Amino acid sequence: MPILNYLWIIPALPLLGSAINGLFGSKWPNKIINTVAVGSTGLSFLAALEAVREFTHLAPENIPWVQQYFTWIIAGDFRAGFDLQIDHLTVVMLLVVTGVGWLIHIYSTGYMAHEGGYYRFFSYLNLFMFFMLILVLAANYVLLFVGWEGVGLSSYLLIGFYFLRKSAADAGKKAFIVNRIGDFGFMLGMFLLFKAFGTLDFVPLFAKAAPLPADPMGQLGTFTVACLLLFMGACGKSAQLPLYVWLPDAMEGPTPVSALIHAATMVTAGVYVVARSHILFTHAPTAMFVVAIVGCATAVFAATIGLVQTDIKRVLAYSTVSQLGYMFLGLRSRRLFRRHLSPDDPRLLQSFALPRCRQRHSCRGR
Numbered sequence: 001m002p003i004l005n006y007l008w009i010i011p012a013l014p015l016l017g018s019a020i021n022g023l024f025g026s027k028w029p030n031k032i033i034n035t036v037a038v039g040s041t042g043l044s045f046l047a048a049l050e051a052v053r054e055f056t057h058l059a060p061e062n063i064p065w066v067q068q069y070f071t072w073i074i075a076g077d078f079r080a081g082f083d084l085q086i087d088h089l090t091v092v093m094l095l096v097v098t099g100v101g102w103l104i105h106i107y108s109t110g111y112m113a114h115e116g117g118y119y120r121f122f123s124y125l126n127l128f129m130f131f132m133l134i135l136v137l138a139a140n141y142v143l144l145f146v147g148w149e150g151v152g153l154s155s156y157l158l159i160g161f162y163f164l165r166k167s168a169a170d171a172g173k174k175a176f177i178v179n180r181i182g183d184f185g186f187m188l189g190m191f192l193l194f195k196a197f198g199t200l201d202f203v204p205l206f207a208k209a210a211p212l213p214a215d216p217m218g219q220l221g222t223f224t225v226a227c228l229l230l231f232m233g234a235c236g237k238s239a240q241l242p243l244y245v246w247l248p249d250a251m252e253g254p255t256p257v258s259a260l261i262h263a264a265t266m267v268t269a270g271v272y273v274v275a276r277s278h279i280l281f282t283h284a285p286t287a288m289f290v291v292a293i294v295g296c297a298t299a300v301f302a303a304t305i306g307l308v309q310t311d312i313k314r315v316l317a318y319s320t321v322s323q324l325g326y327m328f329l330g331l332r333s334r335r336l337f338r339r340h341l342s343p344d345d346p347r348l349l350q351s352f353a354l355p356r357c358r359q360r361h362s363c364r365g366r
Contacts, residue, residue, distance in 0.1 A: 002054055003047055003050045003051045003054060004051055004054045004055065004058075004065055004067070004086065005067065007051065007067055007084040007086065007137060008067075008069060008082075008084060009047055010044050010047045010048055010051065010094070010098070010133055010137065011044070011129075011130050011133035011134050011137065012130075013040045013041070013043050013044040013047065014040050014041055014044055014126045014127070014129035014130040014133065015126070015127070015130040016040060017036050017037050017039070017040030017041065017122075017123075017126040018123045018124075018125075018126035018127040018129075018130060019123075020036050021033055021036050021037060021119050021122050021123040021126065022119070022120070022123035022127075025118075025119025025120075025122070025123060026119055028119065030109070030113060030118055033118060033119050033122055034109045034122075036122075037105055037109075037122035037123075037125065037126055038102070038105045038106055038109065040126060041098065041101055041102045041105050041126065041129055042102050044098050044102075044129070044133070045098040045099055045101075045102045048094045048095060048098040048099075049095075051086060051094070052091050052094065052095065055086055055091060063087055063088070064085045064086065064087035064090075064139075064202075064203065065085060065086045065087070066083060066084070066085040066139050066203060067083065067084050067085070067139075068081050068082075068083045068139075069081070069082045069083065069084070070082050072142075072143070073142065077198060078194065079199075080140060080142035080143065080200065081139075081140070081143075081201075082143065083138075083139035083140055083143065083201065084137040084138065084139055084143075085137065085138075085139035085202065085203075086137065089272070089275055089276060090136055090137060093136040093268075093272055094133070094136055094137070096265065096268075097129070097132050097133055097136060097265050098129075098133070100260070100265065101129050101132075101260060101265065104125075104256050104259050104260045105122075105125060107256055107259070108121070108122070108125065108254075108256040111254065111255060111256055112254060112256065115254070117161070120161075121158075121161060121254070124154060124157045124158050124161070125158070125256070125257075125260065127150075127154050127157075128150075128151060128154035128155070128158065128260070128261060128266070130150070131146075131147045131149075131150025131151045131153070131154055132147065132150075132151050132265050132266065132269075133147070134146060134147035134150065135147025135148055135150070135151060135269055135272070136272065139201060139202055139203070140199075140200045140201040140202060141190045141193065141200040141202075142190070142200050144273070144276075145186065145187070145190065148183070148186065148233070148237070148269065148273075149183065151237075151261070151266045151269060152175075152176065152179045152180075152183070152237075154261070155172075155175055155176075155179075155250070155261050155262075155266060156172045156173075156175060156176040157172070158253050158254075158257040158261060159171050159172040159175050159250045159252060159253040159257065159261075160172025160173070160252075160253070161253055161254055161257065162252070162253070162254075165252070167249075167252050168252040168253065170249075171246075171249040171250055171251075171252040171253070172252075172253075174245070174246050174249055175246040175247075175249070175250050178236060178243050178245060178246040179236045179237060179243075179246065180236075181236060181243060182232055182233045182234070182235055182236020182237060182243055183233055183236060184232075185228075185229045185230075185231075185232025185233050185236075186229065186230060186232065186233025186234075186236075187233075188229045189225075189226050189227075189228075189229030189230040189232075189233065192222065192225060192226045192229065193205065193226050193280075196222045196226070197209065202276070206279040206280075209223070209279050209280055209283060210279055212283065213283075214282070214283040214284065214285065215283060215284050215285070215286065216285075217285045217286055217289075218286055219286070220286070221284070223280055223283040223284040223287070224284040224286045224287050226280060226284075227277065227280050227281050227284040227287035227288075228284075228286075228287050228290060230273060230274070230277055230280075231274065231287060231290065231291055231294075233270065233273065234269075234270030234271070234273050234274055234328075235270065235294065236270070237266065237267065237269045237270040237273075238267050238268065238269065238270030238271055238324045238327075238328070239267055239298075239320070239321045239324060240270070240294050240295065240298045240321075240324065240325060240328065241294055241297055241298045241301060244298065244302065244321050247262055247267065247317050247320065247321055248314050248317040248318060248321075250262050250317070251311075251313040251314060251316075251317050255313075258313060258316070258317075262317065262320060267320060267324055268324070268327070270324075270328075271324065271327045271328060271331065274291065274328065274331050275331055278331075288332050289332075291328050291329075291331065291332045292328070292329055292332040294325075294328065295324075295325040295326065295327070295328030295329035295330075295331075295332065296325065296329050297325070298321060298322065298324070298325030298328075299322045299323075299325030299326050299329065300322075300325075301322075302318045302319075302321035302322040302325065303318070303319070303322040305318050306318030306319050306322065
């Protein structure tokens with residue numbers, strides 16, 4: 001059975017684990033809870049590995065590989081289906097989410113062994129894995145937004161896991177509220193894209209956008225406004241200025257939560273959305289400039305704050321915010337590189353070969 005035809009299995013396994021532990025785990029010993037939680041994520045990781053293996057054998061014309069399972073929303077000309085896709089960007093994120101997530105589940109079995117609410121913790125952790133995989137595998141912005149909001153919900157539940165501690169409860173609410181600000185911009189961006197292109201499915205939307213002329217620098221055209229609104233959502237999820245304030249406080253949750261959500265997977269969701277929407281951003285140089293400025297400012301600003309922190313978890317939190325800024329800056333730089341130098345451009349070869357030639361001639365001179 002080719003797993004590429006049944007991509008829904010990859011997110012369904014953690015969802016099943018979350019449901020089983022959430023409904024029945026309160027009466028089970030920790031060993032059974034561990035088996036369900038770690039087993040479901042481990043099987044999801046194995047399914048992802050098989051999907052990647054099959055993906056490597058696909059012909060180029062079959063990439064991205066899109067599977068349409070059923071129509072979820074239909075209203076007039078609008079259709080949003082439960083459609084999943086896999087391409088090169090998805091492959092990277094898929095392996096990170098399932099692989100790192102599975103390892104952190106294993107680590108959590110020891111770290112949380114003597115905590116109350118053990119079954120509840122692993123139910124939330126599996127639920128987060130499900131929503132993050134939906135976000136990564138979605139073939140349209142609507143389904144991506146479901147995963148986007150789902151990881152926000154899971155983050156709220158996990159950050160506030162120690163809900164009897166006021167600081168943890170407040171940190172969970174802070175993360176939830178700040179992300180809602182960014183998500184409002186994300187929704188407006190989706191509405192604008194549908195109005196302009198008549199679809200929110202990635203393949204047809206990007207196909208319609210690719211041949212259109214780019215917005216002039218400094219002008220707020222459709223591409224620029226849509227990209228800025230999407231980037232507003234990305235700033236919330238990936239903790240960029242000015243919406244970075246929730247991430248340091250999120251360290252109130254258990255350490256495995258900090259490792260999984262706020263250092264490994266969820267905070268890269270904003271970076272993923274910008275990378276996924278690269279066709280739109282290449283048509284909006286003003287938006288790319290804003291991405292670069294915000295990423296650079298966040299990288300420097302968060303790093304300077306981290307220098308004076310005394311709590312190691314807050315140091316790591318500000319370090320994460322700073323590194324996410326570098327990621328956004330790197331996305332912008334890569335766009336420029338790909339725009340000005342095509343793979344067969346001789347300048348591309350010279351840019352790598354020239355330093356070596358100079359070094360070789362200098363050695364001969366000696």
